[in-house]
Amino acid sequence: MSVHFVGMRGDEYFRAQRVFGVPDFIHNSWDKRAMAEIFDDDVVVFANREREDRVNEYTYDDSARF
Numbered sequence: 001m002s003v004h005f006v007g008m009r010g011d012e013y014f015r016a017q018r019v020f021g022v023p024d025f026i027h028n029s030w031d032k033r034a035m036a037e038i039f040d041d042d043v044v045v046f047a048n049r050e051r052e053d054r055v056n057e058y059t060y061d062d063s064a065r066f
Contacts, residue, residue: 002042007050016045031056
């Protein structure tokens with residue numbers, strides 16, 4: 001099982017980390033790339049306006065976040 005944070009941009013990252021622990025993966029947006037990295041037993045935590053039913057049409061390089 002892996003923990004994925006999606007769309008965390010600020011303080012919500014630290015709040016989610018208190019509840020779910022340090023994430024295994026951080027995704028800038030809910031896009032096809034993020035969806036491909038999710039498996040059935042993974043936990044996905046969405047922030048802000050990100051939602052599972054709204055897939056971003058653009059794919060982002062998640063490694064460029066930090």
